[in-house]
Amino acid sequence: MRSTRRVLPVLLTVLGVLAAAGCTGIGTPTAPPGVLNIGLVQDVATWDTGQGHNGHRLVAFQPAYDTLIRREPDGTFVPMLAVGWGYTDGTNTTFSLRIREGVTFSDGTPVDAAAVAANLEHFRTANGPQAVQLADVAEVRTRGTDRVEIELERPNPALEFYLSQAAGMMASPAALGDPALDRVPVGAGPYVMDAAASVPGDRYVFRARPDYWDPALQRFDQVVLKVLTDPTARINALVSGQIDATQISPRNIAQAENAGREIVSWDANWAGLLLFDRDGAIAPELADVRVRRAINLAFDREVTIEGVLNGYGTPTSQVFGEASTAFDPALDDHYGYDPVRARALLAEAGYPDGFSMTMPLSTGLNEFIPFIVQPLADIGITARIESVPAQSSQAAIGSGRYPASFFAIFQGPTWVAVEQLLVPQTLYNPLRSRDPALDAMLDRVRAGGPDADDVARQMARHVTEQAWFAPWARIGTTNAIDPERIAVEPQIGQVIPSIYNYRPVG
Template identity: 50%
Template sequence: MKTAVGLLAVGALLLSGCSAGSTPAPSDGEAASGGTLRIGQIGDVTSWDPAQAHVGHQLLPYQIVYDTLLLREPDGTLAPMLATAWEYDDTRTVLTLDLRTDVTFSDGEPFDADAVKTNLESFKAGNGRQAVQLTQFESATVVDEDTVEITLAEPDPAMEYYLSQAAGLMASPAAIEAGTLETSPVGTGPYEFDAGNSTRDSQATFTAREDYWNPELQKFDSVELRILDELSARVNAAVSGQVDYTTLDARSAQQALDTGLEIIPDYQVDWTGLTIFDREGALNPALADPRVRQAMNYAIDRETLLEELQLGYGTATSQVFGPESGAYLEDLEDYYPYDPDRARELLAEAGYADGFELTLPVISGFATQVTAMSQQLADVGITVVQESVAAPNYVADAVQSKFQAFNFNLFQGEAWVAINQIIAPTATFNPFGTTSPEPQELLDVVQAGGEDSEAAAQAVNEYVTENAWFVPLYRIDQIAVYDPEVLSVEAQVQQAIPSIYNFAPAS
């Protein structure tokens, strides 16, 4: 058996307790540890039940109390965690995991194959925000106390990745059965939830477990999540030293930098721009013509928008796959240079020389960006009608085929994960189920996960770019600041907030 090697805008609260910076300097060869890690968090966790867990900005809170079956290293490599080794059968539909035998949950319950089976079944039945991660999951079979077989309906090349994410979070089976996880998390993780020192929508506090099986991952004595939804509150908390780490935006970053805080460099996770849903013209016939969608791309001055909206924090691009995805192609970066004359030519060829009307939904977080794009589209004859939508309904209405297109920040990570988010006929953000024989053949190759998988993923990228399924603007620099005097932080590839294991007291 092979052994593997591998949060949008959102008052400050001054609380007692020592910070990471109060940790004594380590002796030579000894890693710094101890103190309290204080994170300015956008939004509280809605449910601590792993079956309802999210990723992106919202994965780190779960990692504080729950280990995953596999560990995703900062560079994306998968490594052992609760599973020590794993292997597929020849059909790539049965994944066998060997498990650690020295782990218990914080309630004293043992971690074993039965616990894995219970958690996977609970996650599947829970139909949570990341339910797509177990789309192919069919069953889990306990082979023995420390061995479990996961059977898939069809191969899923992202299954191992998912086991390092929401689907891999392991909770106590006793707590699952009791139905108490929503407010009282019980896991095998490095820290325990301190309910007595936590206040909903204000602060969540965690203390280090004395009997944690891997103390090397346990860098602090305690962790505090300060819930700071407003951007101004996060800025104030960062510059005043009330938090050690938090996320900001491009326009607030300089204020933080001026006080000696630092930004994790070269850290991009999402791309932003338009996802064109109605590619068959059910709501807007013009969008069925690829020349119209291509014209929309040529009409956009990406470099100018990047500078005006993001102050240059990002990379202009014409593709929706990032450099670490396996589907990225350098030649597609500037596939649609700013060329309004070419946009007008294509519109004329498609029978829309006088332009057409495009309706876009708008929420406050994207209003400025949609307005900027609308002005550039208007220059080539495309009139954008902006319709305000309640923020809680934005994604829900999108996936129910209510929009012609919408503007959003979307993940640009692992090829198969991104494909199942925005491209596959069953993808979350392909609500009209657009497909055709050519891309479907390529998707089948990617799903098989063989030696041709990466080339097929690149061909998928080429197809959706050439056929203009999207109007990407740029990949966004993830702007998170930290105090280097008290904290060391390592970026996590393709993840908006680094994993909890990537934080340590400054040496």
């Protein structure tokens, strides 16, 4: 098996006092050369930060939108629009931020405490796909022009991380609520959209802001995001020189390498099935844990990794990755490949003849269909695949209309993973499953304390044994670049590098 590049994140915990004020590489470099052309795997449905997302969509927003906190490639947090932050009470429920002074949005509006508070309130009420990131916020207060306090109803160990992600993206308050924000972003980021040169659904052109507060982050004078949802279109654009960087299908690696392109890979996601319907509302069979365990036993993970991932992955039965305190190496092989035992479990559960269920799948992931359908058919389960456009795949997953789905999901710090997968209000728990035993563990992990890591591992084992998911692998993201034009540093916990990680060659 081909090994993937692994980088363990280092997460800074800033408790009790504000983080030290500072700048991140402010300088006066020479004029940034050239154009960075990135191939997007999904279109951007709206530039409204309230609908902001992580992964691919976070990177698409980065040219226009700075976040309050920035994550370095190794996962450490550094100042961006906030120069200091931290908890100011003993219960970890009052989080204070000091806002960088002298920064403006691209429309000239000041980036100040009032603007930040307006953005946080907008994100809380917009009901976007990552609304869970601020679900614990009770109140947002300003303290003068450069201080913001976030009052939490209960501690949230991931708040600092979230303020470097979708919840931390800042748009001009003058644009919030304006329908025009769907079409043209208005942020404080290093680039401004050239609306005249952009074609929705095809390409988005961004030009460097001459008055941006940190020119060291502007390594190119233009960033062009080209929408290429089809994997074949992406590889063709890459090898023909139309784009400099993109995420490609593992099956296209040889083609990319033969064209002189460089593969940059690191473990970022887990891939497999999400078994949403643990209460049997849509597919009654899934309410029985024996059925969910049978599904886990249906997949030959080694064959899947070689066949569809070109060896870029590590077999696993758990959804928590190596960056999480919940990670337990013993859980990687908790479910082996045993279709005979799987059929026996289905019979014990009362389904000797199997059953049928429908799952959505992004059109960009069609190559996975045989690796989903055939193993399930081998144990008697008929999986009906309903194709959905790539840009609608997450909406389909969160719709509550399906009992299960295949997807690849970021493996991050423990509480980030919890709020992505396990809590009732999250996108990837659309049928709002709950488990009293799990809830008790989550409360203990949330509160922290000396036994939090041990409880996190107990939580991971419980979720694995209850088969809420059927993971296949921790997958190596396969990004490809033109090494004659650009270089890039991987971003821990992100399937596509941040735009700040690219630099021109020569």
